[in-house]
Amino acid sequence: MLGPLTLLLGLLPIHLVLGQVPQELFSPLIPQKVLAAYRASSNLQWPQYTDNAGRWLYFPPRTWTSGFFPATLYELNKRRSICGVTDANQLGTADWLALGRSNSRGLPLDAGGVGHDVGFISFPFVEELTINPSNQTARSSINSLATALANRFDARVGCTRSWDASDPTDFQVIIDNMMNLELLFVSANLTGNQRLRDIAITHAKTTMNNHIRRDGSTWHVVHYNQTNGRVTRKRTAQGYSDDSTWSRGQAWGIYGFANMFRLTRDAAFLRTSQRMARWFVNNLPQDGIVPWDFNAPLNPAPRPADSSAATLVSNALLLLSSLEPDPTLKREWADAAIRILQQITRLAWRPQWQSLLSNGTVNRPANNQLTGIVYGDYYYIKVANELVLNNIVTCDGKWT
Ligand SMILES: *[C@@H]1O[C@H](CO)[C@@H](O)[C@H](O)[C@H]1NC(C)=O
Ligand SMILES: *[C@@H]1O[C@H](CO)[C@@H](O)[C@H](O)[C@H]1NC(C)=O
Ligand SMILES: *[C@@H]1O[C@H](CO)[C@@H](O)[C@H](O)[C@H]1NC(C)=O
Ligand SMILES: *[C@@H]1O[C@H](CO)[C@@H](O)[C@H](O)[C@H]1NC(C)=O
Numbered sequence: 001m002l003g004p005l006t007l008l009l010g011l012l013p014i015h016l017v018l019g020q021v022p023q024e025l026f027s028p029l030i031p032q033k034v035l036a037a038y039r040a041s042s043n044l045q046w047p048q049y050t051d052n053a054g055r056w057l058y059f060p061p062r063t064w065t066s067g068f069f070p071a072t073l074y075e076l077n078k079r080r081s082i083c084g085v086t087d088a089n090q091l092g093t094a095d096w097l098a099l100g101r102s103n104s105r106g107l108p109l110d111a112g113g114v115g116h117d118v119g120f121i122s123f124p125f126v127e128e129l130t131i132n133p134s135n136q137t138a139r140s141s142i143n144s145l146a147t148a149l150a151n152r153f154d155a156r157v158g159c160t161r162s163w164d165a166s167d168p169t170d171f172q173v174i175i176d177n178m179m180n181l182e183l184l185f186v187s188a189n190l191t192g193n194q195r196l197r198d199i200a201i202t203h204a205k206t207t208m209n210n211h212i213r214r215d216g217s218t219w220h221v222v223h224y225n226q227t228n229g230r231v232t233r234k235r236t237a238q239g240y241s242d243d244s245t246w247s248r249g250q251a252w253g254i255y256g257f258a259n260m261f262r263l264t265r266d267a268a269f270l271r272t273s274q275r276m277a278r279w280f281v282n283n284l285p286q287d288g289i290v291p292w293d294f295n296a297p298l299n300p301a302p303r304p305a306d307s308s309a310a311t312l313v314s315n316a317l318l319l320l321s322s323l324e325p326d327p328t329l330k331r332e333w334a335d336a337a338i339r340i341l342q343q344i345t346r347l348a349w350r351p352q353w354q355s356l357l358s359n360g361t362v363n364r365p366a367n368n369q370l371t372g373i374v375y376g377d378y379y380y381i382k383v384a385n386e387l388v389l390n391n392i393v394t395c396d397g398k399w400t
Helices: 004-011 014-018 029-040 068-083 096-104 118-131 136-150 175-191 194-210 247-264 267-282 307-323 327-348 374-389
Strands: 046-050 056-059 170-174 221-225 231-235 360-363 368-371
Touching: 014 327, 029 056, 029 068, 029 096, 029 374, 046 068, 046 368, 046 374, 068 096, 068 118, 068 374, 096 118, 118 136, 118 175, 136 175, 136 194, 170 175, 175 194, 175 247, 194 247, 194 267, 247 267, 247 307, 267 307, 267 327, 307 327, 307 360, 307 374, 327 374
Parallel strands: none
Antiparallel strands: 046 056, 170 221, 221 231, 360 368
16 A cells, blocks of 8 residues: 555655566567567468467467457557667568558458457557558448447446357356457547447446455456346356456456546546556565466465466556556556566566467466467567657666
8 A cells, every 4th residue: 555665665766666677578589579470370360379388379360369469560560660670679670560451351340259359359450540540441340340349238237248148138248348448439439429439438337336346356257137237146257266356357457447547537437447456466476476366376386377467467557557647656556567577577588489478377267378378478569668658668678
């Protein structure tokens, strides 16, 4: 909490508190590995996670993760435009924008087979519009994905549906879906359809009311009865137990509510992101390594980490920091983001693997862990760009 120590640390220069920026964030191995994965991908196959030896496995378009690799290529294009090309960064080896555009072709544009996870698939299209707002392919892709998501909304429940169940009145919503909502705002902007914006706000408010425990931790899945909108059950799908906190879910929530505050300026969303961030930071183990689930047993050791939750939450904390009106908290969230990056880099940076990082947990109940993960690497690259854009770190990996 906000003790005298926190206040004192907030006054000290950042390098005295935190030491070095992880140099790996700007390593030339990043463009090298991303380019190799691009070249290895055959037609209409996208990397999702690696085997336990660090070799990428490739998946067909109708997979929720297909948008992350093209979005990674757009992030390297962004890095090239903010940092330029140097011998040290090796960003001159490809036209990242051309690769991102070509790799976006063939992504699914409706909910068939991908269901609710359309927000992630839209990432490269949203990036494309920041470069070329009149790209018609990107515009129409965003609009059809947003329409598919809006069709999963139910007004009695006040949410978009996640997984389809055999009983249609069994309406399941996962915390991850907070990440879908920006897509609705972007499409509302393009089409003028304000209903999309209203759906996003309603979904966020319902989630705020039902997914978050009093202490700021989260349930992964909430079931509603679609007939009357009542909550019927709260449980986990990918976490350790129904009462535990799955770290990636908690991180999706911190990011999602901070982003909702950015998009609406509704202070209730800011407070929700802050409460969830406070819980995350206060519950990190001593070693600062993000576990796959905060309540998973420590024995047998080592309890698997989740490097993807670590890189995701770093982005979430940095986004929250950038929006934070309170200067002490602003500094605290950014410091926490960097400390988590230092620890995960130390544990999981793997020069010999095809992915940047190891120690990802895709799905522990399904026994899929100790892998590289495409969204873990994506958020590792993105957070370094954000550290530069927020004027915290230079492209040489030094404090500003
Ligand atoms: C427009 O965007 C799409 C999807 O992002 C991309 O595949 C295409 O190459 C872009 N078109 C142009 C002319 O840049
Ligand atoms: C939802 O409520 C209706 C009416 O009370 C009931 O018939 C139905 O079985 C319930 N569904 C679930 C999934 O609980
Ligand atoms: C909506 O459009 C406005 C005006 O062009 C822009 O400033 C804003 O960033 C857009 N929002 C989204 C979510 O795309
Ligand atoms: C990290 O990954 C390595 C290599 O897969 C593994 O040996 C180690 O036990 C993992 N550590 C944690 C905390 O998951």
